[in-house]
Amino acid sequence: MALEQASEQLVxxxxxxxxxxxxVNVQGGWGLPSGVPEEAETAQATAARVVYELTGYLVDGSSxxxxxxAAATDGPPAVVCHLLSQDPSGEAQLTAxxxxxxxxxxxxxGGLPAPxxxxxxxxxxx
Numbered sequence: 372m373a374l375e376q377a378s379e380q381l382v383x384x385x386x387x388x389x390x391x392x393x394x395v396n397v398q399g400g401w402g403l404p405s406g407v408p409e410e411a412e413t414a415q416a417t418a419a420r421v422v423y424e425l426t427g428y429l430v431d432g433s434s435x436x437x438x439x440x441a442a443a444t445d446g447p448p449a450v451v452c453h454l455l456s457q458d459p460s461g462e463a464q465l466t467a468x469x470x471x472x473x474x475x476x477x478x479x480x481g482g483l484p485a486p487x488x489x490x491x492x493x494x495x496x497x
Contacts, residue, residue, distance in 0.1 A: 402481075415450050475496070
């Protein structure tokens with residue numbers, strides 16, 4: 372049973388490009404692209420795959436954000452992803468109207484998990 376619960380753990384993708392964060396609208400609100408890992412898939416690989424499947428953008432899934440010490444249970448693992456393609460493929464599950472690039476400062480106000488907010492705050496252009 373513990374293995375089943377672990378496989379159901381979502382991974383959030385924090386897709387950044389030029390001071391902006393990619394948000395998706397999948398359940399009536401804006402949030403991070405996220406998905407469930409496939410068997411033996413790392414969080415980084417999950418993030419890159421999910422972003423491509425949902426948005427059509429190629430990303431690198433470069434680094435796993437560490438959870439905040441005081442909030443170890445504050446949301447799913449989050450992976451910073453850098454954009455590798457400027458134009459999404461035509462195979463995306465979401466339409467252009469379900470995607471939005473938000474400036475870091477605006478995204479921070481949107482109720483993101485603590486590790487994601489901390490990352491964005493540390494990388495917000497001055």
